[in-house]
Amino acid sequence: MTAETYDVVVIGAGPVGENVADRVVQGGLSVAIVERELVGGECSYWACMPTKALLRSSAALRAVRSLPGAREAVTGDLDVEAVLRRRDAFASNWKDDGQVAWLESAGIPLYRGHGRITGGRSVEVTGEDGAKTTLTARRAVVVATGSSALVPDIDGLRAAAPWTSRETVAAKEVPGRLVIIGGGVVASEMATAFASLGASVEMLARDGVLHMQEPFVGERVSEALREAGVKVHVGAEAGAVRRDGDGTVHITLTTGEEIEADELLVAIGRTPNTNDIGLETVGLKPGSWLTVDDAMRVVADDDQPAADPWLYAIGDVNRRVLLTHQGKYQARALGDAIVARAKGETVDVTAWGRHASTADERAVPQVVFTEPEMAAVGLTAAAAEAAGLRIRVIDYDLAATAGSSLHAEGYEGHARMVVDEDRKVIVGFTLVGPDVAELLHAATIAIVGEVPLDRLWHAVPAFPTVSEVWLRLLEAYGR
Ligand SMILES: Cc1cc2nc3c(=O)[nH]c(=O)nc-3n(C[C@H](O)[C@H](O)[C@H](O)COP(=O)(O)OP(=O)(O)OC[C@H]3O[C@@H](n4cnc5c(N)ncnc54)[C@H](O)[C@@H]3O)c2cc1C
Numbered sequence: 001m002t003a004e005t006y007d008v009v010v011i012g013a014g015p016v017g018e019n020v021a022d023r024v025v026q027g028g029l030s031v032a033i034v035e036r037e038l039v040g041g042e043c044s045y046w047a048c049m050p051t052k053a054l055l056r057s058s059a060a061l062r063a064v065r066s067l068p069g070a071r072e073a074v075t076g077d078l079d080v081e082a083v084l085r086r087r088d089a090f091a092s093n094w095k096d097d098g099q100v101a102w103l104e105s106a107g108i109p110l111y112r113g114h115g116r117i118t119g120g121r122s123v124e125v126t127g128e129d130g131a132k133t134t135l136t137a138r139r140a141v142v143v144a145t146g147s148s149a150l151v152p153d154i155d156g157l158r159a160a161a162p163w164t165s166r167e168t169v170a171a172k173e174v175p176g177r178l179v180i181i182g183g184g185v186v187a188s189e190m191a192t193a194f195a196s197l198g199a200s201v202e203m204l205a206r207d208g209v210l211h212m213q214e215p216f217v218g219e220r221v222s223e224a225l226r227e228a229g230v231k232v233h234v235g236a237e238a239g240a241v242r243r244d245g246d247g248t249v250h251i252t253l254t255t256g257e258e259i260e261a262d263e264l265l266v267a268i269g270r271t272p273n274t275n276d277i278g279l280e281t282v283g284l285k286p287g288s289w290l291t292v293d294d295a296m297r298v299v300a301d302d303d304q305p306a307a308d309p310w311l312y313a314i315g316d317v318n319r320r321v322l323l324t325h326q327g328k329y330q331a332r333a334l335g336d337a338i339v340a341r342a343k344g345e346t347v348d349v350t351a352w353g354r355h356a357s358t359a360d361e362r363a364v365p366q367v368v369f370t371e372p373e374m375a376a377v378g379l380t381a382a383a384a385e386a387a388g389l390r391i392r393v394i395d396y397d398l399a400a401t402a403g404s405s406l407h408a409e410g411y412e413g414h415a416r417m418v419v420d421e422d423r424k425v426i427v428g429f430t431l432v433g434p435d436v437a438e439l440l441h442a443a444t445i446a447i448v449g450e451v452p453l454d455r456l457w458h459a460v461p462a463f464p465t466v467s468e469v470w471l472r473l474l475e476a477y478g479r
Pocket residue numbers: 011012013014015016017034035036037038039040041042043044046047048049051052113114115116144145146147165169186273276277314315316317321322323324325326327
């Protein structure tokens with residue numbers, strides 16, 4: 001047993017853990033990071049990056065095929081092997097040498113192994129060989145252990161060895177028939193990817209497709225998935241699952257209908273990686289999401305800090321927003337706050353303050369890389385109404401801009417702006433359409449900056465771009 005002391009100990013070297021460690025070390029404190037798998041976490045090897053690599057080539061191909069003059073230059077089909085090779089490269093071939101080298105260059109010692117809080121301000125790291133190291137934190141222990149795919153208790157499901165997002169994203173071959181349980185983000189993106197790679201795909205979308213977004217998103221994405229050959233069963237629920245000796249998976253729906261597949265992907269959300277991290281030593285329940293206050297301190301059921309404030313949780317594990325960019329935003333704020341406290345400076349976690357993560361509640365941007373893409377930030381109309389806001393909703397047909405008509409033949413898309421009528425500012429913005437991802441940041445800035453609509457009239461979109469939708473929405477709103 002060895003023992004070391006640092007100012008800060010971070011458990012989990014995913015994108016969020018890496019970022020908080022970097023911030024702390026840049027502020028002049030010492031930090032150690034603990035990782036049991038690959039430095040870089042889910043995002044680098046089994047989520048954000050490799051999924052987008054799986055999707056990008058077919059998106060580019062479809063874009064070319066929508067343009068006369070360019071489409072004639074494309075004679076072949078998607079090269080599936082080349083797409084999978086590019087995916088492998090984006091997953092760094094599931095090796096973390098590059099990220100380990102970055103940790104070294106940043107001055108962040110890495111402890112490989114499973115981290116467990118042992119009460120006090122200590123974390124015990126158990127290496128693969130069973131060797132134990134105790135890391136004591138002078139100022140803070142930060143839990144950034146992320147989340148894993150949730151597998152529900154469906155009769156026979158676990159025994160049938162279903163794919164989660166991990167096996168799907170890292171697949172070495174494209175299955176002939178892929179059935180997906182779920183209609184959320186992973187399900188929609190993977191249905192898009194695997195249909196384009198040649199699989200016959202069926203989705204069991206119990207609650208609809210992308211149903212947490214504005215309703216027109218799910219409608220347009222479902223329609224496009226169907227056009228791409230995906231069978232979308234809205235309202236369908238798996239009741240039992242069985243895998244045959246020959247590998248065929250039989251999924252019996254609650255209606256009695258049976259569907260067969262070569263692989264079954266379960267994509268119904270996430271569960272926190274907190275089963276075995278010593279939560280019981282600080283009075284918390286193992287396996288639970290870690291609730292945090294505005295300062296990212298872990299709080300107990302009574303909303304009071306669970307451990308005399310030294311225990312923090314950021315990223316997926318605190319369930320605020322399960323997105324890399326938002327977790328990294330929390331990491332920057334928390335890292336700077338830990339440094340500020342150490343220097344005796346003021347920590348400001350009031351709304352939009354230097355150490356607050358206010359955007360988590362009001363301005364979370366998300367892009368879903370389906371075909372067409374969906375991009376949204378802030379509140380949907382339904383969420384704004386539920387929050388008690390007096391709103392006005394402005395819709396516009398994206399295909400009616402000069403820019404979109406040039407962008408692709410038969411461009412179809414839609415934009416919605418949700419305005420808080422009492423403050424005359426935008427609180428929500430959603431787009432669905434080809435290549436709308438890069439349009440989103442303008443909306444994020446308008447929401448975070450609380451730019452008054454009167455001032456937005458002076459933000460003139462260039463002609464002929466798809467961004468002209470901003471002008472059209474303002475014209476529809478009226479001056
Ligand atoms: C298929 C898929 C696609 C996605 N695509 C996107 C996208 O395009 N854009 C986006 O913003 N988000 C995307 N996400 C979400 C994104 O992956 C997560 O929000 C992000 O990875 C969270 O980062 P994190 O650092 O909190 O956790 P993780 O990335 O899960 O990292 C946590 C790390 O902690 C380690 N760990 C856990 N427990 C311990 C322990 N006890 N001891 C030591 N180490 C431990 C894990 O091994 C892991 O490396 C996607 C998710 C999925 C599943």
